[in-house]
Amino acid sequence: MAQDIVTSPDGIKRVKTYIKGIDENIQGGIPEGHITLVHGSAGTMKSSLCFSILYNEAILNKKTGLYISLEQSFQSIVKNMVNMGFDMKKINLVYIEDLANFSSTIQKVKKGEGNLVVVDIGAIRKLVKDVKVSENRSWLNVAKNIVLKTKKACDFELLTFDSLSALYTLSTFENPRMELFYFFEYLRDMDVTSYLISEENSSSVDSVYDSEAFLSDGIIVLRMTPFRRNIVREIKVNKMRATKCNNDVFSFEYRNGAFHALYGGQNPLL
Amino acid sequence: MASLKKIFRNAFRKGSGSLIESKKYDLGTQIIAEPASGDIDNDGVPEVIIGTRDGHVIAYTETGEKKWSFKASGTADEVEAMFLEAGAENSIDSKPFLYDINKDGKQEVIVGTQSGVVYALDCKGKHLWSFKAGDAVKGSAKALDADGDGKEEIVFGSSDGNAYVLDMRGKPKKKISVGSSIESTPAKFKGLMIICTSKGEIIAYNKEYEKEWVYKTKGRITAEPNVLIMKNREEKIVVGSTDNNLYCINEDGTLNWLFETKGAIYSKAEITDINNDREKEIIFGSCDNNLYVLDEEGKRIWSYETDFWIIGTPLVMDINDDGRKEIIIGSYDNNIYVLSGEGVYSVEYIPGLSGITAQEGSYSDINTQTPGEVIGKNLWLIRVEDIVIGCCQAGRNLLAGTKNGSVIWLKHNY
Numbered sequence: 292m293a294q295d296i297v298t299s300p301d302g303i304k305r306v307k308t309y310i311k312g313i314d315e316n317i318q319g320g321i322p323e324g325h326i327t328l329v330h331g332s333a334g335t336m337k338s339s340l341c342f343s344i345l346y347n348e349a350i351l352n353k354k355t356g357l358y359i360s361l362e363q364s365f366q367s368i369v370k371n372m373v374n375m376g377f378d379m380k381k382i383n384l385v386y387i388e389d390l391a392n393f394s395s396t397i398q399k400v401k402k403g404e405g406n407l408v409v410v411d412i413g414a415i416r417k418l419v420k421d422v423k424v425s426e427n428r429s430w431l432n433v434a435k436n437i438v439l440k441t442k443k444a445c446d447f448e449l450l451t452f453d454s455l456s457a458l459y460t461l462s463t464f465e466n467p468r469m470e471l472f473y474f475f476e477y478l479r480d481m482d483v484t485s486y487l488i489s490e491e492n493s494s495s496v497d498s499v500y501d502s503e504a505f506l507s508d509g510i511i512v513l514r515m516t517p518f519r520r521n522i523v524r525e526i527k528v529n530k531m532r533a534t535k536c537n538n539d540v541f542s543f544e545y546r547n548g549a550f551h552a553l554y555g556g557q558n559p560l561l
Numbered sequence: 562m563a564s565l566k567k568i569f570r571n572a573f574r575k576g577s578g579s580l581i582e583s584k585k586y587d588l589g590t591q592i593i594a595e596p597a598s599g600d601i602d603n604d605g606v607p608e609v610i611i612g613t614r615d616g617h618v619i620a621y622t623e624t625g626e627k628k629w630s631f632k633a634s635g636t637a638d639e640v641e642a643m644f645l646e647a648g649a650e651n652s653i654d655s656k657p658f659l660y661d662i663n664k665d666g667k668q669e670v671i672v673g674t675q676s677g678v679v680y681a682l683d684c685k686g687k688h689l690w691s692f693k694a695g696d697a698v699k700g701s702a703k704a705l706d707a708d709g710d711g712k713e714e715i716v717f718g719s720s721d722g723n724a725y726v727l728d729m730r731g732k733p734k735k736k737i738s739v740g741s742s743i744e745s746t747p748a749k750f751k752g753l754m755i756i757c758t759s760k761g762e763i764i765a766y767n768k769e770y771e772k773e774w775v776y777k778t779k780g781r782i783t784a785e786p787n788v789l790i791m792k793n794r795e796e797k798i799v800v801g802s803t804d805n806n807l808y809c810i811n812e813d814g815t816l817n818w819l820f821e822t823k824g825a826i827y828s829k830a831e832i833t834d835i836n837n838d839r840e841k842e843i844i845f846g847s848c849d850n851n852l853y854v855l856d857e858e859g860k861r862i863w864s865y866e867t868d869f870w871i872i873g874t875p876l877v878m879d880i881n882d883d884g885r886k887e888i889i890i891g892s893y894d895n896n897i898y899v900l901s902g903e904g905v906y907s908v909e910y911i912p913g914l915s916g917i918t919a920q921e922g923s924y925s926d927i928n929t930q931t932p933g934e935v936i937g938k939n940l941w942l943i944r945v946e947d948i949v950i951g952c953c954q955a956g957r958n959l960l961a962g963t964k965n966g967s968v969i970w971l972k973h974n975y
Contacts, residue, residue, distance in 0.1 A: 390640045419640060435647035465781070477647070 303533055306449065306484050308511075309347045310340070310526070312552030316537035317528055321509055323448075323484050325532065326475055328503055331513030332491040335524060336543070338363065340513070340550060341451040341486045342372055348449055349382040349405030356449035357441050357483075358409045359434060361457035365411040376548045382407050388414035390433070393440060400445040408447065410437050416461075429462040431470070435477055442481050450483045455503060456490035468502040475506045508532040513543060526552050577881055578975040580899065580941045583958065584625035588966040590615040595656040595828075595873055595951025596962045598623075601668040602684040609955045610659065611962060612672050616651025620670075620686060623956035625970045629686035633674050645675050645697070655701040655746070656951070662704070662715065662729040663689075673698025673717055681715075681731055690731030695721030696742070701785065705749040707735070709768030716754065718743025724756045737770055746785035746829075750798050751812045757782035761802055763810060774814025780804030785829040785874075789841060791857045801826025801845055809859055818859035824848030828874040835877055835886045835902035844888055846871025852890050852937065854904065863904035865937025868894035873951040877902065880959060881973050887940060889959060891949025897961055897971070899941040907933045945969060 297303055305320030314320050321327055329337045338360075345356030360368060365386050369379060385399045385408045400406045412430065434452065441447050452458075464470045478485045489503055491514075504510055510529040515522045526543035528536045541552035591614035600607045601620070608628060609621045616633035633651040642650050651674045658671040667684040674680070677694040679702060694717075702717035707726045714734060715727045720742040726735040737756070745757035753765040753773055761778040763786065780803035789797045789809065797817050798810040803825035809817040830845035835854065842862060843855040848870040854862045870893040880887050886902035948964040959971040 390643045391638075393639060393643070429644070432646055433643045436643045436645075439647045 306344070306348065308340070308550075309343055310543075310550040310552050312541055313526065313528065313550075316539075316552075317531055317534050318536070321484065321531065322533045324479065324482060325508035326478055326485045326487060326506070327509035327511060327531075328489050328507040329486050329511050329513065330489040330491060330503075332515065335513035335515055336545065336550075337488045337490075337513055338368065338451075338453050339371065339375065339545070340511075341453065341488060342368065343377070343550060344486065345407050345449050345451060346372070346377055346382060349407050351405075353403060353405045354449055355400060355406040355408065355445050355447040356451070357438065357447045358407060358451045358453065359412060359437060360409065360453045361412045361430070361461065363453065364413050365409050368409065375545060381405075384409065387411065387437075389418055390415055391418075393437070394444075397441060397444040400447075402445070406445065406447075408441060408445075431458060431462045431474065434458065435474070438478070438481055438483075442483070448483055450478065450481075450485040452485065452487045454488035454490055456488075471502050471506055504530070509534075577883065578973055580880070580943055580959070580971045581974055582943075582969055583972040584970040586625070586627075586968045588613055588617070588619070588968060590617070590966050591964055592950050592962040592966055592968070593964065594653050594962075596953045596960055596968075597657040597659055597670075598953040598955050598960070599659040599668055601659055601670065603667050607954075607956050608684075609953060609960050610657040610670055611968060612653025612655070612657050613966065614649050614652045616653060616674060618653065618657065618670060618672055618680070618682060618686065621955075621960075621968070623958055625958075625968075631680070631682055631686045631688065633672070633676075633678060633680060642676070650674075650676050651678075654697070654699045658702045658704075660704045660715075671702045671715065673700070673702065673719075675699075677719060677721070679715075679717060679725075679727075679731075692725070692727055692731045692733065694719035694725055695723065699742075699744040700783070701746040703747045703749075705747065705754060707754045707766075707768070708770070709752070716747045718745065718747065718756060718758075720744070724754075735770055737766065739764060744781070744783040745800075748786040748788065748798070750786070750788055751796055755786050755798060757784070757786055757800060759783070761804065763798065763800060763808070763814075765814060776808070776810050776814050776816065778802035778804050778806065778808060780806075780825065783827050787830050787832050789832050789843065789857060792840065799830050799832065799843055801828070801830060801847075803827065805847070805849070807843070807845060807853075807855070807859075820853070820855055820859045820861070822847040822849045822851065822853065824850065824870065827872045831875045831877055833877050833886075835888060836904070837885070844875045844877065846873065846875060846890055846892075848872070850892070850894075852888065852898070852900065854888075854937075863935040863937050865898070865900055865939065867892040867896065867898060873949065876952045876954060876959075878954045878959070881975075882957075889952050891952050891961055891963075893948045895945055895947055895949065897943040897945060897949055897952065897959075898939055899943070901938040901940055903938075904935045905938040907936045943971060 304323040307314050307320040348354040383401050383406045387396050387410045509531040512527045524543040527540045544551045594612040597610045607623045611619045618631040620628040653672050659668045662669045670682040675697045677696050679692045681689040697720040704713045707714045718724045724737040741758045741760040748755040756764045759781045761780050763776040765773040767773050784801040786798050786800035789799045801807045805822050807820040811817045824847040835842050851864045851866050853864045873891050876889040888900045890898050950962045952961045961969045
C-alpha cells in the first residue's frame with residue numbers, strides 16, 4: 292500500500308487508546324496503521340480495552356471498526372461492555388454470526404456513521420461444524436476473508452482480532468513465524484489500525500510470542516499483580532514504533548466510564 | 562597440456578552475447594504457478610501458458626503476443642469461499658498441464674484452481690469441460706494409464722484428500738482416498754501410479770488402485786516425483802520433501818539413497834544429461850538457497866548458492882545455441898541465474914605446478930578429485946523486480962513469471 296511519506300512527527304496521525312494517562316505518554320495515541328499487540332493473561336481487560344477503542348472511535352470520529360472474536364460470543368462481549376456502562380445505542384452495532392449471510396449483513400454498515408461490526412467466529416464455527424473443513428482450509432483464511440470483504444464493503448479503519456492465541460488452536464501453522472509475517476503484512480496492506488489480542492500463559496502462544504512481538508509495531512502489556520490481599524491490574528507500553536513513549540508500569544483501572552493509567556498501587560519499580 | 566588448456570578456456574568462459582529483456586507484461590495479479598510452454602495449436606511455433614492468482618489462464622506466443630485468455634469462475638459458495646485464501650478463490654497454483662486429450666493433434670490446457678475446479682481448455686482457450694473436486698487442486702494434472710486398460714486417464718490430487726482419475730472427457734472414473742491432502746503431481750512408475758501427500762507419503766498404487774507400497778518422508782511433499790532411468794536401466798523415483806531431503810526410491814518402495822540439504826525442497830527435480838557425458842544428472846533447488854546437481858548415485862557433482870530460496874523447477878535448455886546446456890533457475894532473491902550445465906573445476910593445487918592455486922577449468926578433464934572441486938558457474942545473472950516463481954522455454958526465448966505478476970521475455974543476443 293503506497294502511503295504518503297511523513298516529513299514531521301506532527302504528520303503522524305494517531306488513534307487514541309482512550310486510557311487517561313496512557314495517551315498523554317505516547318504522544319497522543321497509537322500511529323494509524325500500526326499493528327499493536329495487546330498482551331496479557333485472562334481477566335486483564337484486554338478485550339474490554341480493545342472494544343473501548345473501537346466504540347469511542349465510532350462515537351467520536353464516526354469511524355467503522357471490525358471486532359473479530361474467535362471464542363467469546365457476541366452476547367457475552369456486549370453484556371460485559373453494557374455492564375461497564377457502554378451504551379450500544381450510540382453506535383451502529385452490526386452483528387455477523389453466519390458466513391452465508393456475510394455479504395448481506397455487512398450492508399447494514401451505515402456510511403458516515405460510527406459503526407462497530409462484530410463477527411462472532413464462535414457462532415460461525417457452530418454453524419459450519421457440519422461443513423467439511425479439510426486440513427488446509429484454515430480459519431486464518433476465514434479471518435483474512437472477513438477483513439478483505441469488510442474492507443471492500445465499508446472501508447473500515449480499526450480492527451480488533453480476539454485472539455491470536457485462539458487462532459493458533461484453530462489452525463495448524465507449519466511455519467508460525469512465516470505465516471504470522473504474511474498475516475501481519477496482509478493487515479498492513481489493508482491499511483487498518485489493528486489491535487491483536489495475545490494471551491499470556493498459553494502454551495501454544497509462548498512459542499510464537501517472540502514472533503508476534505517482533506512483527507508488531509506496538510506492544511501493550513496488561514497484567515495482574517498480587518498486592519497485599521488484592522490483585523492490582525497494571526499496564527505497560529513495551530514498544531511503540533514511531534512514538535516517544537513512557538515505558539513505566541501504571542496501575543490500570545476502569546472507573547467513572549473510562550480507563551485510567553495511574554502511578555500508584557504497588558511501586559512499579561519493585 | 563591440452564587438458565590444462567581446456568581447463569583455462571572453460572574457466573574463463575562467460576556467456577557469449579547477452580540476455581536482453583524483449584518484452585514484459587504486468588498482469589495486475591500475482592503469479593504463483595510456474596509457466597508452461599508447448600506448441601499447443603500444432604502450428605510449429607510454441608505457446609506459453611500462464612495461470613494467475615485471480616484465476617486467469619493466458620496464452621502468449623513465443624515472442625510475447627497475447628493469443629487468448631480464460632477466466633476461471635469457480636463454484637465455491639459464500640461459506641466455502643471464506644475458507645479459501647483471501648482474494649484467491651480461483652487461483653491457479655500449479656503449472657498448467659498441456660496434453661492432447663482428444664487426439665486431434667493439438668494440445669489442451671488443463672488447470673486446477675483453489676476452489677477445486679479442474680478446467681480443460683482447447684488450444685484457443687475455449688472451455689471443453691470442468692470437474693469439481695471437494696477442495697483445492699494445488700498440484701498439476703497428469704495423463705497416465707492408471708487402471709492398466711491401455712488408455713490414459715487424467716489424474717490429479719486435491720486438498721480434500723483424494724486423488725481423482727477422470728477419463729479424457731472429464732468424467733470421473735475413480736476417486737482414491739489417500740488420507741491427507743495432495744499438493745503434488747502424480748507420476749507413472751513401472752506400471753504403478755505414484756501419489757505424494759502432504760503427510761510426506763509416497764504411495765504407489767497398482768492398476769486395481771490398491772496400495773503396492775508406501776514410503777514415508779518426514780515432511781510435506783509438494784514436489785512432483787520424477788523417474789530416473791539409471792545406466793543399468795533400473796528405474797527409480799526421485800522426489801524432494803520439505804524435510805530437506807531428496808529421496809531416491811526403488812521400485813519396491815525401499816530407499817535407494819537420500820541427499821540431505823539444509824532447506825525444504827518444494828519442486829520437481831529435473832533429470833537430464835546436462836553436460837553431454839551421456840549420463841543423467843539430477844538437478845533441483847532447495848530452500849537452503851542452493852541449486853544442486855547430483856549423479857545417479859545421489860553424489861553431489863556441484864552446487865551453486867544463490868542469495869535466497871529456490872522454489873521453482875530448474876529449466877535446462879541451450880539458450881545460446883552453442884551445443885552446451887544451461888540451467889536456468891529463478892530465486893526468491895529476485896534474480897534469474899543462467900548456469901553452465903558443465904560446472905567448472907576449481908583447482909586448489911596442482912602437483913608440480915607450484916604457485917597455481919584456485920584456478921578454474923572444466924571438471925571433465927580432471928581424473929582425480931584431490932586437487933579441487935567442481936563448482937557451479939554463473940554465465941548470466943538477470944535482476945528482476947521481485948521473486949521469480951518459474952521459468953520456461955519459449956522457442957529461442959526464455960520466459961520468467963514473477964510473484965507480483967510480471968511476465969518477462971528474455972532473448973539471447975549474439
